[in-house]
Amino acid sequence: MIRSMNFHPSRLRRGEWIVGASAVVLLASLFLFKWYELNDVLARAAATLGFSRSVNGWHGLSGGMRSLVLVTVLWALALVYFQASRRSPAIPASLSVIVTVLALLTLIALFFRVVIDVPGDQAREAGAWLALASAAAMVYGAFLSLRTEGVADRDGPGEIETVRLERDAS
Secondary structure, eight states: OOOOOOOOGGGOOHHHHHHHHHHHHHHHHHHHSEEEEEOHHHHHHHHHHTOOSEEEHHHHSOHHHHHHHHHHHHHHHHHHHHHHHOSSSHHHHHHHHHHHHHHHHHHHHHHIIIIIOOOSSEEEOHHHHHHHHHHHHHHHHHHHHHHOOSOOTTTTGGGSOOOOOOOOOO
16 A cells, blocks of 8 residues: 655755755845846946846846756755655655756856856856855755665655566466
8 A cells, every 4th residue: 555645854864955955045046146246337337227236146147047047946846845755765866866967067057157257347246156155055965865875764664665576477
């Protein structure tokens, strides 16, 4: 008999907690924090035209990079959800691999955008550094989730139902 799958935060290991927290911080930094501030002439021109002198991550990143960040956050939150709602580690282990790869790609893209290729004549703000740090934390948490094996103590080893394959009698 298969029991219903309930969400139990006690199933979350340190890696999933890090992934979940860094996904929330990355999403918040994308929308709530300023990433770049215009310098000198551009700032005066923007103020004259009635535009903001600073840009958040959503407006400071290209469409492809925004999509990569959003997809990474969604997969990270899916990892947290499935780890907490499944007794079996099969789905969360697969998601850990996906999140590790996506978080690494996001970290590389953000590193390039924040450290190497700052758009135009703009100064980096705290939101860009926060996003970069949360992407690095997500890589670490996803890798840690991947390396941590086993079933939560509350589920016990005998609780996971296994499917046995029958041999063909021919």
